[in-house]
Amino acid sequence: MTSLLFLVSIIVIIGALCGIGALLQLNQIKAELAALKKQLNGKTPSTSEIKQDPESVAIAPVVAAPSMGQPVVAAALNPLNPLAVMPQARPAPLTEKHTASPSDDFFSSVSGWIEQQLIKRGMVWLGALALALGGIFLVKHSLDAGWLSPSLRIASGMAFGLALIIGSEWLHKRSQGHALNNYAPAALSSGGFISLYAAVLVALDWYQLISPAVAFPFLAIIALAASWLSLRQGPLLAFIGIVGAYVVPVLVSTDSGNVPALLAYISLVTASSVLVEQKVKRPWLWWLPMSAHLLWLFAAIWIATSDQLWAFWLVLCGSFVLLVWLPRIGFKAQHLELSPQPMRQWWPFSRELILALALLLLACCALLHTADLISFSGMLLFILLLQCCAATDSKSELLLWLSFIPALCWLLLEPLTLSADPYVLSSTSLNQHLLLVAVFTVPMVSVALKWPERLQWSSVLAALPVLLLGLSHGQAKPEVQQQIQLFWTVLALVLVAAQSAMALKTSHKAAAFIQMAGANFALTLCFTLWLADAALTLAIAAQLVLLTLLGIKLRMPVPHWLMKLIGAAVLIRLTTAPLMGRYENEFLLGLHWSFVVYPVALFCFALSWYLWFSTTLRSYLEGALLHLVAVFITVQTQFWLNDAVVDFTDMNFKTLSIQAFNWLLLAWVYQWRSSRAGSTASLYRIAASTLVVLVALAHLQLSLAQNPFWHAAPLGSFPLLNLLLLIWGLPALIFWAFSRLPLSARLTTSALYTAVGTATLYLTGSIRHFWQDGQLLLSLPTSVAEQYSYSLVFLVIAITTVLLAQWQNKARARKAGFVLLSVVVLKVFVVDLNDLTGVLRALSFIGLGLSLVLLGWLFQRLQRAETTT
Numbered sequence: 006m007t008s009l010l011f012l013v014s015i016i017v018i019i020g021a022l023c024g025i026g027a028l029l030q031l032n033q034i035k036a037e038l039a040a041l042k043k044q045l046n047g048k049t050p051s052t053s054e055i056k057q058d059p060e061s062v063a064i065a066p067v068v069a070a071p072s073m074g075q076p077v078v079a080a081a082l083n084p085l086n087p088l089a090v091m092p093q094a095r096p097a098p099l100t101e102k103h104t105a106s107p108s109d110d111f112f113s114s115v116s117g118w119i120e121q122q123l124i125k126r127g128m129v130w131l132g133a134l135a136l137a138l139g140g141i142f143l144v145k146h147s148l149d150a151g152w153l154s155p156s157l158r159i160a161s162g163m164a165f166g167l168a169l170i171i172g173s174e175w176l177h178k179r180s181q182g183h184a185l186n187n188y189a190p191a192a193l194s195s196g197g198f199i200s201l202y203a204a205v206l207v208a209l210d211w212y213q214l215i216s217p218a219v220a221f222p223f224l225a226i227i228a229l230a231a232s233w234l235s236l237r238q239g240p241l242l243a244f245i246g247i248v249g250a251y252v253v254p255v256l257v258s259t260d261s262g263n264v265p266a267l268l269a270y271i272s273l274v275t276a277s278s279v280l281v282e283q284k285v286k287r288p289w290l291w292w293l294p295m296s297a298h299l300l301w302l303f304a305a306i307w308i309a310t311s312d313q314l315w316a317f318w319l320v321l322c323g324s325f326v327l328l329v330w331l332p333r334i335g336f337k338a339q340h341l342e343l344s345p346q347p348m349r350q351w352w353p354f355s356r357e358l359i360l361a362l363a364l365l366l367l368a369c370c371a372l373l374h375t376a377d378l379i380s381f382s383g384m385l386l387f388i389l390l391l392q393c394c395a396a397t398d399s400k401s402e403l404l405l406w407l408s409f410i411p412a413l414c415w416l417l418l419e420p421l422t423l424s425a426d427p428y429v430l431s432s433t434s435l436n437q438h439l440l441l442v443a444v445f446t447v448p449m450v451s452v453a454l455k456w457p458e459r460l461q462w463s464s465v466l467a468a469l470p471v472l473l474l475g476l477s478h479g480q481a482k483p484e485v486q487q488q489i490q491l492f493w494t495v496l497a498l499v500l501v502a503a504q505s506a507m508a509l510k511t512s513h514k515a516a517a518f519i520q521m522a523g524a525n526f527a528l529t530l531c532f533t534l535w536l537a538d539a540a541l542t543l544a545i546a547a548q549l550v551l552l553t554l555l556g557i558k559l560r561m562p563v564p565h566w567l568m569k570l571i572g573a574a575v576l577i578r579l580t581t582a583p584l585m586g587r588y589e590n591e592f593l594l595g596l597h598w599s600f601v602v603y604p605v606a607l608f609c610f611a612l613s614w615y616l617w618f619s620t621t622l623r624s625y626l627e628g629a630l631l632h633l634v635a636v637f638i639t640v641q642t643q644f645w646l647n648d649a650v651v652d653f654t655d656m657n658f659k660t661l662s663i664q665a666f667n668w669l670l671l672a673w674v675y676q677w678r679s680s681r682a683g684s685t686a687s688l689y690r691i692a693a694s695t696l697v698v699l700v701a702l703a704h705l706q707l708s709l710a711q712n713p714f715w716h717a718a719p720l721g722s723f724p725l726l727n728l729l730l731l732i733w734g735l736p737a738l739i740f741w742a743f744s745r746l747p748l749s750a751r752l753t754t755s756a757l758y759t760a761v762g763t764a765t766l767y768l769t770g771s772i773r774h775f776w777q778d779g780q781l782l783l784s785l786p787t788s789v790a791e792q793y794s795y796s797l798v799f800l801v802i803a804i805t806t807v808l809l810a811q812w813q814n815k816a817r818a819r820k821a822g823f824v825l826l827s828v829v830v831l832k833v834f835v836v837d838l839n840d841l842t843g844v845l846r847a848l849s850f851i852g853l854g855l856s857l858v859l860l861g862w863l864f865q866r867l868q869r870a871e872t873t874t
Contacts, residue, residue: 155214162204169197170234198231225270229277244293247278251297264309265316271301272320279328291356298324299363306371314375318383321371322390325364329357330394333401345459346399361391361404368411376418381437384411385444392448395461402461409469412441416473420480423488435489438477442496445469450503453520457513467523470500471530478534494534500527518561525551538582539591539598546575546609553616565622568613572629575606579633583640583651599644599651603637624685631678632692635671642667658711658718659728665703666731672696673739676746707732713770713781724775733767768798792836800829 202224209220228247251274254267278294302324305317333355334340354362368387372380391408395401415437422434449466452459478486478493501524508520525548532544548571556563579602593601610633614626643651646660656664672693679689713720713729721727725734740760744753773781776791806822809815 155208159204159208159214162200162207166197166200166204169200173197198227201227225274229274244290247274247290247294247297251294251301254301262308262310264305264313268301268305268316268320271298272323275324276327295328295360295363299360299367302364302367303370306367306374311375311377311379314371314377314379315383317371318379318386321364321368321383322386325361325387325390325394329361329364330390330397332357333394333398338397340398342398342400343456344399345456346402350400351403358401358403361394361401362407365391365407365410369414372411372414372418376415378433381415381419384415385440388412388444389448392444396448396452399459402459405461405465406469409445409472412445412473413476415441416476416480420482421477421485421489422481423485438473442470442473442477445473446500450507453507453516457511457516460515460519463507463516463519463523467504467519467526471497471523471527475530475533490534494531497527497530497534500524501531514559514561518556518559518563521555521559522552522567525555539593539602542575542578542582542602543605545571545578546606549575549609549613550616553613557616565620565625568617568622569625572610572626575610576629576632579603579606580636583636583643584653597644597649599637599640603633603640607633607637621684624682627678628682628685628688628692631671631674635667635696638667638671639664658707658713661703661707661711662728662732665700665707666735668696668703669700669736669739672700673742673746676743676748680747714783717780717782720774720779720781722779725771727771727774727779729767729770729774733763733770737761737764737767768802769795772798796829796832799825803829 205215205220205223205227208214209217215223251271254270275294275298278290282290282294302317302321305320309317334342351358364387368384372384388408388411391404395404419434419437421438422432424432446466449462449470452462453466457463474493474496478489481489504520504524504527508517508524511517511520529544529548533541536544549568552563552568552571555561583599591598607630610626610630614623614630617623617626640651642663643653643660646663647655647657675689675693675696679686679693682689711718718728720729737760740756740763743756744760748756770781772791772794773787776788776794777785803822803826807819807826810817810819810822
């Protein structure tokens, strides 16, 4: 086995040497060929010579550069003498065009490309692979046979690797003048660096000849050398060097837990890789080290102790400066962008901005893992760097908004706490929250004053400091909220004053409007701190009017999305508040909150609707008004029918019946309004569909669990004007009104059938309610008078239907009337006259037959008259 391995190794080495020799000879032939082409191109006859001696065209080979539309004829070489040119026959005239099939061209081009790749690179890389295998087999055999001591074995491996690298550099210098690219030097260098890697790792793991502290810098030097040698011999060495450099800490563990040293090494490797990428100009040489750099930073979060986190934050901030900020503005600040840029310039994201997002995500992960003073300091520094980048590059102003994400993580993880001593006015937690507010206030004010046309800074100033104060207050415990209530109000008023002064000072109308909107937002926070839930809703609703008046005063159009956002917030609060019961124990001005909040909110929406005349926002405000009316009616119905308590979990028969009628009526109003709403028509239709579904669920409950035909129910004592009118009577009219709206044919037919069904239930129920003393129970006996009442009422309805249908020429209605009339007649003779006996019973059936015959004759005559007409 040993001799076999030795023989294989010798064969591989000889084959590799033969391959190298063949490569050298091939390179020499290619060089001679390039020189020959250059010489022939220099001796190309001029145009005048061709015109003077036309016979020479038939003899001399065409070797000049091809002109447009001319075929290229290459000069043939004599295989015995490469410098001799064989004469070429005169090309035949191009009388016919040879057209090749596209598939033939495609397959020929693919096969030619594969052939060229195998010729140019395949043999070279096979030779490199043979060299690497030869070195590995030689080392393995030397280990098995015990030829050399461990030190000599490692030294021989390193010598072999260095020899390959030196040979690759010598070969690279010889091939610099060749016309064709030569991949042999990069192949030899790759084998050499892999051999060096293997030698150091074997010395470390197998023989323990060196310690990890010594192996680590050796491997790092090898990796960096491979990266820098790629500048001369191609990007493959850069790949080997980068991968090797980032894998070194995994392969060699010193067990020291020195995270700062690890991050310093990773930073050095990343900086080296970036410099190489700037020279080589290959995109993957940027993405590869960035990905590895981020992975090592993520690993550092979990392996670093609390005392070593400063290194993570330092490297994170340094990475942002060197890899994101400086590439954006230039290392000499030659690419500063201070003019305002539209938001569409943010997309598509550049690779630096994508890296910034990844670093931002790492910062959030670090805060979630450890939220201490070091992390807070690093987070503040990182936020300031994000703001600096946005200030010097207006295309990166998205980072202003994204910088709020780590601050939000901190607020959620570290709620505001105060000292137990009431006389101590300060605490570490309070100072940290105030610093966060200052970080999102002072830079914004500075940039907004210097460049008022950069509206993103004014927008951030208007939104983020108020959100910070609100979240800080909301996350604190109730006792802490009481202690900071006045202080937070003062801070909010400072924001109001500052932004109001900025708005009055600036001449930029858009900036002035944003700053005044920010002042209103801060003022809303003041209301939030001192007012209860219902009053807060009123404060938000008042912003609709205030912003509208502000826009009119400044002659600045208010963004519609802002008005819609405020309106949606008010609608959501007023819609969900009764369902959740949050305001149930709240009174305003001595009245239940619903008597104050809904009318005032309706007034704010109505006034805004009046002020926003001739705009598309008006239809949105109309829908909001309609929705508020619907909610107000629903809440008041529940309040008055449920013992002055708005509790939707307690819905009795009466309450559910009235609410179902309210919802159905509002659904028809929504559907009617959708045909005139324009762009908001879909919202109206969605609201109408939602209410119809609620009505269906309510009637399902009334029909199954609380059906008055099966269960006793308080329907009222007045005939016709009782609860049945709201359950079935008026809904029948509403469904008929639905059928008159511009709906699809299927929905129109469904609405008509539903209207007929509910009307039938109402008439039947009203008759039984009259004769059964206010009840509908089927278990009660049915009198003869009640039976005759059914027949009389439906007979009148049937006759009226037939007459009206004949007058309006409605064939379908006339048929329905005749069917109903036939059913009534059949019911009269079969059911109502069922108690008759003898001759009277016979006469009743004779009368039934005559009546049916008369009805049939009348129907045929009316149909014949319609056909004649």
